[in-house]
Amino acid sequence: xxxxxxxxxxxxxxxxxxxxxxxxxxxxxxxxxxxxxxxxxxxxxxxxxxxxxxxxxxxxxxxxxxxxxxxxxxxxxxxxxxxxxxxxxxxxxxxxxxxxxxxxxxxxxxxxxxxxxxxxxxxxxxxxxxxxxxxxxxxxxxxxxxxxxxxxxxxxxxxxxxxxxxxxxxxxxxxxxxxxxxxxxxxxxxxxxxxxxxxxxxxxxxxxxxxxxxxxxxxxxxxxxxxxxxxxxxxxxxxxxxxxxxxxxxxxxxxxxxxxxxxxxxxxxxxxxxxxxxxxxxxxxxxxxxxxxxxxxxxxxxxxxxxxxxxxxxxxxxxxxxxxxxxxxxxxxxxxxxxxxxxxxxxxxxxxx
Numbered sequence: 598x599x600x601x602x603x604x605x606x607x608x609x610x611x612x613x614x615x616x617x618x619x620x621x622x623x624x625x626x627x628x629x630x631x632x633x634x635x636x637x638x639x640x641x642x643x644x645x646x647x648x649x650x651x652x653x654x655x656x657x658x659x660x661x662x663x664x665x666x667x668x669x670x671x672x673x674x675x676x677x678x679x680x681x682x683x684x685x686x687x688x689x690x691x692x693x694x695x696x697x698x699x700x701x702x703x704x705x706x707x708x709x710x711x712x713x714x715x716x717x718x719x720x721x722x723x724x725x726x727x728x729x730x731x732x733x734x735x736x737x738x739x740x741x742x743x744x745x746x747x748x749x750x751x752x753x754x755x756x757x758x759x760x761x762x763x764x765x766x767x768x769x770x771x772x773x774x775x776x777x778x779x780x781x782x783x784x785x786x787x788x789x790x791x792x793x794x795x796x797x798x799x800x801x802x803x804x805x806x807x808x809x810x811x812x813x814x815x816x817x818x819x820x821x822x823x824x825x826x827x828x829x830x831x832x833x834x835x836x837x838x839x840x841x842x843x844x845x846x847x848x849x850x851x852x853x854x855x856x857x858x859x860x861x862x863x864x865x866x867x868x869x870x871x872x873x874x875x876x877x878x879x880x881x882x883x884x885x886x887x888x889x890x891x892x893x894x895x896x897x898x899x900x901x902x903x904x905x906x907x908x909x910x911x912x913x914x915x916x917x918x919x920x921x922x923x924x925x926x927x928x929x930x931x932x933x934x935x936x937x938x939x940x941x942x943x944x945x946x947x948x949x950x
Contacts, residue, residue, distance in 0.1 A: 722744040
């Protein structure tokens, strides 16, 4: 009996030990076996510049631009291979004219946009319509809206757009270069009183810019101030008011491709215009149409305007550089300072922007 009891106890103990060993192995295995890798989400949520939260793909490979300034920005960032379509008014750089056109900026073809299968459509608040954005959302195409109102905001918007499209380093470099240009311009003009100017958007009817537009801010960076103090973005004004204000200079932007050219001297013979000192003294300034577009190329127009309004600031800098140059060095040439790289207006007027 003692032998039988002893044998039975040994068997029970062995069985119990095997159970404990199995449990330990199970616990150990559960602690050391790595969990399967999670698949990253295919979409992400971002907030655009007008505060909308939108859902977009993680990677953006196909873009449609509905504004000329956004098309220019895409090219400036070197992402033009992702641009599969743009508007009839996207004319810079010239290569942009070869992209598939989806119609105008105000009334684009939704069918043409959908046929391009874009990951994202880029729009801007001051040009594109809310109805277009809503219609895109209804057919499942996300849109990202920009809304820069100052030169600094334009630079920040460029960097933000680069980050959105997966090119943050390029955006950082481009934004830093634009900021350096702006800082250098401020150093030249800081001690000079601003010129009083009239920026002419359209001549018949006479339309200028409001004080809160990015163009008005660009004028300030160029050492100028608009004589029109209006809260409207594109106020229609009468000539009598302009004669009373007597701006020192009249500023025109070169027309975009396909538009009728401005002829500053042509309207000078019209009744009333000869009452302006700027007309009698032929104080006209014509600059690139890039002044109308909140894109990186705007800085070249700002510097060009500053050169024409304050030529002495650039002449003095050139002379100082010559005076301070070592005797054995080659004097710098002028080319060393060459520029670097409500509102009832028509679509033609608006798309100049």
